[in-house]
Amino acid sequence: MEFETVIGLEVHAQMLTDTKIFCNCSTKFGGAPNSHACPVCLGLPGVLPVLNKKVVEYGMKMALATNCTINPSNSFARKNYFYPDLPKGYQISQFAYPLAEHGYILLEINGEQKKIGITRIHMEEDAGKLMHDENNPVSYVDLNRTGVPLIEIVSEPDMRSPEEAADYLKRLHEILVYLEICDGNMEEGSFRCDANVSIRPKGQEEFGIRAELKNMNSFRNVQRALEYEVKRQQYLVENGQKIVQETRLWDDAGGVTNSMRSKEEAHDYRYFPDPDLVPVMVDEIWIARIREELPELPLVKRERFVKDYQIPTYDAGVLTADKALALYYEDVVKLCGKPKQASNWVMGDVLRFLNEEKRDIRQCPISAKSLADMITLIEEGVISGKMAKDVIDDMYKTGKPPQDIIKEKGLVQITDEGELIKTISAIIEASPNQLKDYRGGKEKLFGFFVGQVMKATQGKANPQLVNDLLKKMLT
Amino acid sequence: MELYSLTIHELQEKIKNGDVSAMQIAESVFSRIDAVEERVHSYIRLMKEEALAAAAKADENIKKGDIQPLTGIPVALKDIVCTKGITTTCGSHILHNFVPPYNATVVEKLSAAGAVFVGKANMDEFAMGSSTETSYFGPTSNPWDLERIPGGSSGGSATAVAADECIASIGSDTGGSIRQPAALCGVVGMKPTYGRVSRFGLIAFASSLDQIGPFTKDVEDCAIMMNVLAGYDPKESTSVKTEVPDYRRFIGGDIKGWKVGIPKEYFVEGIDPEIAAAVKKAIAVVEKCGGQIVDITLPHTQYCLAVYYIIAPAEASSNLARYDGVKYGLRTADARDLMEMYTKTRRQGFGAEVKRRIMIGTYALSAGYYDAYYGKASQVRALIRRDFDEAFQQCDVILTPTTPTPAFKIGEKTDDPLQMYLSDIFTISTNLAGIPGISVPCGFTAAGLPMGVQFLAGHFEEGKLLQIASAYEKNAAIEKRRPTL
Numbered sequence: 028m029e030f031e032t033v034i035g036l037e038v039h040a041q042m043l044t045d046t047k048i049f050c051n052c053s054t055k056f057g058g059a060p061n062s063h064a065c066p067v068c069l070g071l072p073g074v075l076p077v078l079n080k081k082v083v084e085y086g087m088k089m090a091l092a093t094n095c096t097i098n099p100s101n102s103f104a105r106k107n108y109f110y111p112d113l114p115k116g117y118q119i120s121q122f123a124y125p126l127a128e129h130g131y132i133l134l135e136i137n138g139e140q141k142k143i144g145i146t147r148i149h150m151e152e153d154a155g156k157l158m159h160d161e162n163n164p165v166s167y168v169d170l171n172r173t174g175v176p177l178i179e180i181v182s183e184p185d186m187r188s189p190e191e192a193a194d195y196l197k198r199l200h201e202i203l204v205y206l207e208i209c210d211g212n213m214e215e216g217s218f219r220c221d222a223n224v225s226i227r228p229k230g231q232e233e234f235g236i237r238a239e240l241k242n243m244n245s246f247r248n249v250q251r252a253l254e255y256e257v258k259r260q261q262y263l264v265e266n267g268q269k270i271v272q273e274t275r276l277w278d279d280a281g282g283v284t285n286s287m288r289s290k291e292e293a294h295d296y297r298y299f300p301d302p303d304l305v306p307v308m309v310d311e312i313w314i315a316r317i318r319e320e321l322p323e324l325p326l327v328k329r330e331r332f333v334k335d336y337q338i339p340t341y342d343a344g345v346l347t348a349d350k351a352l353a354l355y356y357e358d359v360v361k362l363c364g365k366p367k368q369a370s371n372w373v374m375g376d377v378l379r380f381l382n383e384e385k386r387d388i389r390q391c392p393i394s395a396k397s398l399a400d401m402i403t404l405i406e407e408g409v410i411s412g413k414m415a416k417d418v419i420d421d422m423y424k425t426g427k428p429p430q431d432i433i434k435e436k437g438l439v440q441i442t443d444e445g446e447l448i449k450t451i452s453a454i455i456e457a458s459p460n461q462l463k464d465y466r467g468g469k470e471k472l473f474g475f476f477v478g479q480v481m482k483a484t485q486g487k488a489n490p491q492l493v494n495d496l497l498k499k500m501l502t
Numbered sequence: 503m504e505l506y507s508l509t510i511h512e513l514q515e516k517i518k519n520g521d522v523s524a525m526q527i528a529e530s531v532f533s534r535i536d537a538v539e540e541r542v543h544s545y546i547r548l549m550k551e552e553a554l555a556a557a558a559k560a561d562e563n564i565k566k567g568d569i570q571p572l573t574g575i576p577v578a579l580k581d582i583v584c585t586k587g588i589t590t591t592c593g594s595h596i597l598h599n600f601v602p603p604y605n606a607t608v609v610e611k612l613s614a615a616g617a618v619f620v621g622k623a624n625m626d627e628f629a630m631g632s633s634t635e636t637s638y639f640g641p642t643s644n645p646w647d648l649e650r651i652p653g654g655s656s657g658g659s660a661t662a663v664a665a666d667e668c669i670a671s672i673g674s675d676t677g678g679s680i681r682q683p684a685a686l687c688g689v690v691g692m693k694p695t696y697g698r699v700s701r702f703g704l705i706a707f708a709s710s711l712d713q714i715g716p717f718t719k720d721v722e723d724c725a726i727m728m729n730v731l732a733g734y735d736p737k738e739s740t741s742v743k744t745e746v747p748d749y750r751r752f753i754g755g756d757i758k759g760w761k762v763g764i765p766k767e768y769f770v771e772g773i774d775p776e777i778a779a780a781v782k783k784a785i786a787v788v789e790k791c792g793g794q795i796v797d798i799t800l801p802h803t804q805y806c807l808a809v810y811y812i813i814a815p816a817e818a819s820s821n822l823a824r825y826d827g828v829k830y831g832l833r834t835a836d837a838r839d840l841m842e843m844y845t846k847t848r849r850q851g852f853g854a855e856v857k858r859r860i861m862i863g864t865y866a867l868s869a870g871y872y873d874a875y876y877g878k879a880s881q882v883r884a885l886i887r888r889d890f891d892e893a894f895q896q897c898d899v900i901l902t903p904t905t906p907t908p909a910f911k912i913g914e915k916t917d918d919p920l921q922m923y924l925s926d927i928f929t930i931s932t933n934l935a936g937i938p939g940i941s942v943p944c945g946f947t948a949a950g951l952p953m954g955v956q957f958l959a960g961h962f963e964e965g966k967l968l969q970i971a972s973a974y975e976k977n978a979a980i981e982k983r984r985p986t987l
Contacts, residue, residue: 066604070824072597072705073584073606075738105820107867109844116823168828297867299876302710302817304739 028265029229032257033237034192034222035146035184038199039177040209041153041217042085047174048152049076049119054176056215060158060169068173070114075303078103082176083307085208086126086150087317089178092202092324093145095130097314102306103150107297111168112155121149122298124306126178132202133326134194143195144183151177184223184234189253193246196220200246201325205350213244220249225270226260235260236270240284243277252277256284328353336366345374352378352388355395362399365406372398372419380423392426393419401429408489414438442489444496447480450488451500454479465501476501505530506666507984510575510723513669517564517574524560524574527669528553528618531576535620535667538987543642544662546581546591548621556618563616571730573616578662578671581622582629583714584703585609592705593627593637593655596825596832596851606703607735608672608714615730620668624658627853628822629679629707631655632925635916636855643912644687645985646951650909653683653925656717660687663717664952665987670727671717676707677810678904678929680715681941685904685954688943688983690718690971692728693929695962696936697742700735706821708814709740711933721942721972725749728964744962752969758792760970763897767803768928774907777953780945781903784955787978788901788970796897800889805882806931807923812866812879813934818856819863825851858919887935894960899970902928904941904954932958940967943980950983 047054050067066074090097104122130145155170180199186192200218203209211218220243225235240256243249255277260270274293275284323331325347332343332353347353352373359369377398381391401418404410410418410433421432433439441447454476455462465472480493505513505527516522532550539545553576560574584590584602586609591597605613612619626636634642634657642657644650645665652661656673660683663671673680675693684691692715699714706712716727728749735741764785769778789795827833827847834850837843852860866875893900906927915922932939937958944955955974959966 066602069829071602071604071830072590072592072600072824073602073701073703074604075702077737077739107820107823109823109826111826111828111840114824114829116826117820295869297820297864297869297872299816299820299867299872302708302740303706 030226030261030264031229031231032186032188033184033225033227033234034186034189034253036182036186036192036196037221037223038180038196039219040089040180040203040211042082042176042178042208043210044079044081044085044176046079046081048079048082048150048176049174052174056217058171060167061171064170064173068114068170070116076119076301078304078307079176082150083126083309084317085176085206086148086178087309087314088206088208088321089180089203090127090130090148091314091318091321092206093130093132093148093180095127095145095148097127097309098124099309100124100306101126101149101309103301103304104298105301108294110154111166112157112170112173114155114170114173118152118154119301119304120151120179123300125149126307132195132198134191134198136191136194141191143185146181146183148178148180151179153177184225189250189257192222192253193250196246196249198325201348205322205325207322213246216244219244222249222253224253224256224260226257226264236272238270238272238284239274241274241276241287248277248279251282252284255282259284322350325350336360336370338366338370342370342374345378346370349388355388355391358395359399359402362396363402363406365402368402368405369398372402376416376419376423392424393422397422397428404429404433408440408442408491409433410438410440411486411490414440414486438487440489441484441487442492444492447484447488447492447496448500450483451476451480451493451496454483455500462501473497473501504534504666506534506669508669509719510572510669510726513575518569524557524564524618525554527574528557528576531620531666531668534665538645538665539667541643541648541987542645542661542665542667543640544578544623544658544665544667545621546593546624546637546639546658547589549588549619550621552588553618553620560616560618570614570616571726572612575617575670576620576668577612577617578620578623578659578668579609580625580656580659580671580673582625582674582705583609583672584705585619585622588622590622590705591638592629593625593639594851594853594856595638596847597705598638598832600831602703604703607700607737608731609703611730611733612672617730620662623656623662623671623673626655626657626679627856628705628818629655629674629676629712630818630855630859632678632682632922633910633912633915634658634683635912636853638853641912644909644951645987646688647909647949649911650951651686651912651914653686653905653909655679655683656691657683659717660684660689660691663687663689663719664985666984669719670723672714672731673717674704674707674712674714675929675933676711676713676814677933678926680717681904681929681939681954681956682926684717684941685943685956686909686952688946688952688954690721690724690940690942692716692724692940692964692967693932693938694728694732694964695742695938696933697740698744698938698962698964699731700733700738700741702735702737706817708817709821710817711810711814713933721968721975722750722753724940724971725753725968728968732964742962747965749965749968752965753972754976755969755973756792757788757970757973760793760899761796761897762788762793762970763796763798763893763900765798765800765803765893765900765902767800768902772906773903774947776947777903777905777907780953781901781955784944784974784978785901787974791973791977793970798893798896798900800886800893800931802882802885802889803931806886806934807927809879809882809886809934810926810930811862811923812875813883815859815863816866816876817863819860819867822852822856822860827851855919883934886931890931890935890937890958890960898959899963899966900958902956902958904928904956908947908949908951908953928956937961938964938967940971942971942975944978945980946983
């Protein structure tokens with residue numbers, strides 16, 4: 028039987044606000060345990076939450092970037108459950124009236140665009156963290172993370188393969204980081220993903236029983252976990268067993284998912300409107316202002332790069348994957364006017380250097396100005412492309428501009444015709460046999476003469492000029 | 503006259519004239535406490551040391567000519583408002599050792615106004631009760647008859663004023679917890695509009711209903727207290743940014759031509775005949791003052807109790823989830839794992855009434871029941887609010903009895919929660935609608951028990967309430983009696 032996979036994702040993104048969602052504590056990661064925790068974070072009796080408007084604005088940015096409709100009146104609800112990392116015994120979240128609904132993002136799948144629906148985006152507070160003593164039966168509670176703002180982005184079950192899911196996740200991540208509302212750090216947990224996955228016989232409309240997967244803390248793990256889970260479900264069906272609705276945890280080391288709790292054991296969260304908070308009223312003026320503040324989004328930028336710079340879609344994809352990289356690239360283009368060459372150097376050498384050292388474009392020692400200068404120097408024939416390979420290497424190592432490196436190394440190209448004619452004449456004189464053979468029709472020997480000139484000039488001769496002169500002088 | 507028996511405005515006069523010092527007032531009140539507290543049990547904790555220090559400070563300020571609205575006035579705080587550095591128990595075992603690191607906004611305001619805090623007043627556990635019998639620290643007695651309950655949940659705050667163990671006090675009112683004990687103890691008690699007085703630092707029972715308000719010896723004192731308490735608080739999201747008038751200017755105003763609504767649903771069988779008669783007299787007094795009596799209807803009144811006993815416990819079940827033994831308060835000594843720690847702590851820490859309401863509330867919010875209970879109750883609540891909106895199209899204020907009966911005997915209704923819940927039948931609708939209400943003494947039963955009449959007004963119309971209450975107080979000329987203790 029052929030199966031179709033159905034995947035929906037729930038993404039939690041920590042918002043990059045300076046302070047928490049319902050108090051003035053810092054959201055900074057790290058810090059001594061409970062050093063960013065006030066009575067509101069601690070859930071002490073009598074304290075009350077006051078909404079941080081910035082969180083609403085960040086959420087609105089994501090809503091607009093994902094084509095959602097913002098609810099003019101959205102409100103908070105309490106999600107009740109007991110756990111030591113949840114000091115109030117409930118999480119303030121949104122339930123019946125989320126911030127935004129009915130959006131989508133576009134994926135490129137085999138050159139075609141596919142819409143992935145966004146069911147809803149809502150705001151909520153993060154929980155604290157438990158630390159378990161390895162030697163004693165003691166657990167400690169750190170409430171620094173309590174109240175750090177999150178938005179939860181829930182997709183429609185629109186993805187049909189683990190690759191699609193991974194792609195969706197990357198696009199979502201890219202948008203969040205572009206908007207500068209989330210740092211996207213999966214390891215530190217500022218970008219987290221749960222997946223709902225089911226399978227159904229191809230052609231069937233009704234959804235199969237789904238499993239919810241948790242504990243996947245990288246793009247790769249999301250894809251691996253989904254791939255495993257799809258296989259597991261197929262195996263069950265093919266062997267006449269039943270899939271049960273449950274929550275499963277991804278075990279990275281074992282490469283498997285394990286049952287955490289069944290549907291029967293699932294919490295009843297007893298959601299109800301939080302009486303301590305008033306509805307968030309969002310009017311058109313506010314929405315318009317936030318829309319103004321939106322940066323160019325990755326997909327739009329990508330299309331513009333292809334159109335304006337005449338570079339391949341693939342290149343545009345690489346260059347726009349990181350907003351800072353795109354900015355760098357555009358700076359280089361602006362300064363040298365050579366988009367194709369700029370793309371080649373950025374994607375080739377610059378990214379290779381950075382990847383080798385796991386660095387970010389923001390930490391790149393080669394400034395956009397330096398790279399643009401180097402490209403211009405090549406265009407002007409001051410250095411050859413080959414020489415440039417050495418120059419850029421030094422630029423990366425030293426951070427110096429190309430002009431300095433060329434001067435220091437004496438790398439300037441020989442473009443003086445008189446000087447080159449002299450050199451070529453000497454070589455021709457010293458190679459009578461080769462000249463004879465060449466003139467007799469062995470055209471391959473042209474390369475021999477080029478090589479001799481380059482050797483004599485230590486590679487500094489302008490290759491184009493050498494070609495032209497040789498052609499004249501050999502005939 | 504002993505100083506402790508005077509009102510705020512009387513003491514203020516004496517302070518201003520240099521006739522008495524804050525220290526003399528404080529000492530007078532504490533001597534009274536020494537004499538009667540053992541029998542009344544108004545307080546969970548007395549703050550004598552802090553009070554005397556505050557009185558000394560007040561006297562320094564008085565010398566400097568710095569006299570604030572409550573300078574040197576001894577005030578009791580219901581043990582539900584957080585006091586920085588001073589144990590705040592909410593009448594519960596689970597918080598018996600909780601020391602807040604902050605003051606409630608009202609405590610800050612009272613303190614800034616010069617008040618001298620006498621102590622933390624007894625109350626029903628987590629404000630759940632109508633008799634102050636559910637307090638972990640034992641019941642409070644009604645000063646008018648020590649075998650009777652003072653009402654609740656702010657019983658201690660009411661008795662502290664009635665028994666002259668303070669000059670004024672702070673209570674909280676979720677379904678009548680200020681007005682009902684005020685009526686049963688013969689003092690004035692006001693529940694302001696929801697959002698009028700900050701809830702920051704008020705330990706939550708039912709957040710959409712809770713409101714802090716004053717107990718005082720007369721209506722003018724109530725206005726003085728409201729001047730201090732009312733106002734927007736940025737620390738509370740449901741606090742309302744509405745201008746606060748000088749409430750004192752409503753005192754002594756006349757009510758000529760005012761339309762006073764009498765809701766027929768509040769005058770049905772089951773009311774104690776003496777209360778019915780007293781309220782009838784009160785209506786006559788209002789008429790004599792120039793008030794025009796109009797019959798009104800609040801058609802959804804019959805659902806108030808049911809709606810209240812779904813919404814309040816639902817919110818409470820969530821508000822009280824934080825008392826889990828993890829962070830503060832009681833933690834059971836013997837638990838092998840987390841679940842046992844939770845269950846034992848909560849089993850040992852909460853009393854029967856609190857557990858009953860947590861269970862009712864949890865049930866009402868459960869999957870499959872939410873729509874039928876909480877959802878439906880919220881819809882009916884909107885209708886109850888609309889009843890009042892429509893009623894206030896026809897009248898300026900509404901007059902009702904505060905309670906259906908005078909104070910009952912301690913232990914009389916503890917085994918019958920439904921009977922107990924009925925004590926709040928006339929006060930609950932106010933909280934559901936979010937409007938203000940005031941209870942003013944309207945006489946005594948043959949057995950010498952106080953009774954109260956309640957006035958209700960539209961949102962943020964506390965001024966109207968004070969105006970009619972003061973007019974009534976003046977013209978009714980209720981006999982000035984003091985409990986014999």
